Amino acid sequence: MRNESLFERLQDRPFARVLVNCAVTVLSVLLCSIILPTRLPGMEIAGIGPNWLLIWVVVWSVKRSMFQGALAGLALGLIQDGMTAYTPTHVISLMLVGILTARLRKERYLREDFISVALIAFAMAVIAETVMAIQYSIQGDRSLVEIWTYHQLIALGSAVLSSLWAPVIYFPLNRWWQQMSLLEQQS
Amino acid sequence: MFTLRRWWDRHRLQIILTSLALGSAAFLRQTEGAVLYEAYRLVTFPFQPNLERKAALENAQVQELQQRLTELESQNQQLRSIVGYVSETKKSQITAPVVGRSADHWWQHLILGRGTQGGVQPGSIVMAPGGVVGRVISATPNTSRVLLLSDPSSRVGATVSRSRNMGYVRGQTSNRAVMEFFDKLPDVRQGDVITTSSLSKLFPAGLPIGRVQSVNLNKSPAPEAIIELSTPISFLEWAVVYPHKPAVQFKLSPSGQAIEKSAESVPAQSDQIEPQL
Numbered sequence: 001m002r003n004e005s006l007f008e009r010l011q012d013r014p015f016a017r018v019l020v021n022c023a024v025t026v027l028s029v030l031l032c033s034i035i036l037p038t039r040l041p042g043m044e045i046a047g048i049g050p051n052w053l054l055i056w057v058v059v060w061s062v063k064r065s066m067f068q069g070a071l072a073g074l075a076l077g078l079i080q081d082g083m084t085a086y087t088p089t090h091v092i093s094l095m096l097v098g099i100l101t102a103r104l105r106k107e108r109y110l111r112e113d114f115i116s117v118a119l120i121a122f123a124m125a126v127i128a129e130t131v132m133a134i135q136y137s138i139q140g141d142r143s144l145v146e147i148w149t150y151h152q153l154i155a156l157g158s159a160v161l162s163s164l165w166a167p168v169i170y171f172p173l174n175r176w177w178q179q180m181s182l183l184e185q186q187s
Numbered sequence: 188m189f190t191l192r193r194w195w196d197r198h199r200l201q202i203i204l205t206s207l208a209l210g211s212a213a214f215l216r217q218t219e220g221a222v223l224y225e226a227y228r229l230v231t232f233p234f235q236p237n238l239e240r241k242a243a244l245e246n247a248q249v250q251e252l253q254q255r256l257t258e259l260e261s262q263n264q265q266l267r268s269i270v271g272y273v274s275e276t277k278k279s280q281i282t283a284p285v286v287g288r289s290a291d292h293w294w295q296h297l298i299l300g301r302g303t304q305g306g307v308q309p310g311s312i313v314m315a316p317g318g319v320v321g322r323v324i325s326a327t328p329n330t331s332r333v334l335l336l337s338d339p340s341s342r343v344g345a346t347v348s349r350s351r352n353m354g355y356v357r358g359q360t361s362n363r364a365v366m367e368f369f370d371k372l373p374d375v376r377q378g379d380v381i382t383t384s385s386l387s388k389l390f391p392a393g394l395p396i397g398r399v400q401s402v403n404l405n406k407s408p409a410p411e412a413i414i415e416l417s418t419p420i421s422f423l424e425w426a427v428v429y430p431h432k433p434a435v436q437f438k439l440s441p442s443g444q445a446i447e448k449s450a451e452s453v454p455a456q457s458d459q460i461e462p463q464l
Contacts, residue, residue, distance in 0.1 A: 033290075037286075037287030037289065037290050037296075037298050038287055039287075039288050047288070047421055048292050049288075080291060083291075084289060084291050084294050084296070085294060088293075090291065132291075132293055141339075141340065142340075146339065150293075150360055154292040157292075158292055
């Protein structure tokens, strides 16, 4: 109804379409960054919450090229760096996540549904935290034992929670992007 | 006789059981059910922390300590006035709600709901019920980010308040921290109170940090103690921010002499405890 009229109106105006599409995408990123410091009850295990920016990168990269995935990882990595600290950087881990997710889809190992997105988010969260742990190890201001025992805890916690919450972001965003690409093909 | 025998054979079990039951009931009645209460206590003991008594005792203890503290503070004030010590002005305090946590899992941060508009500046000290929790590392107009003592990158100069042995406290992500001593054989025991030391550049001296949980004197390169932080950092809802000027920076001049940038003078050892961010 109102939604359809919005889509119809956007069909004739490619410029407005791009604008609205960007706005929605940016808003979703902002939303993800804003929930990042919260630890809502039911959303945390031992003080560890879902990694919302990682979920966003996964959702973005699932149907895009490796380059686009890497770009999204770069942008969101920078945002997360700003929200925490510059060293060690989150850029590397999120870029890797973007690239790997985009690459995974091409091979068509998994069917396209929310369970596969949850699985990908799980694996990517583990990879991202491992990259962070490696960076800490290279940096060398903490003892290796400390880093890797803590890594076990957060890799598992963040992976479980990220995979559980991934569909929440995946469904609306994926649907929106599908509609947008449909409109693009029609015009 | 024969009928009696038959009757007994038929009802023997019932009679024995009934008499046993009645007998034990009578026994319990005579002893006022002591066995039952003992058994009840034994079964429910793990689930009963006896809270009321504990709370009452703790309250009494807190009151006693507070009274002793006021007494000591007033004595201290008098002694200072005799010595001619210039007393520091009472610092203003800013109460701020805890609105968030770190934006990733590797850092131990708090996000406070007051910022530069409320008077919070980077370097301010953040306290909570129980002692010091950390310091402000960045502030926006209405929020500020606190690096907690439990963060592994946070290093705070600390002292054992009983024996005045110095060291520094390094976070361990949980509610524990590790204190490394400067001395080879520090006088430290389980239960000792750890406070910020006067050598710390970032914190004012004498703020409580926590208690010693265990000591490992054989640790190389320096003896270590595990500190239990006295603040329940994981469920803080409010914190109090005290403005503090940490800015004593040492810079090496070309001749190798340490030059202080700030007017305040602080012993040069405190460079060892500079936190790395």
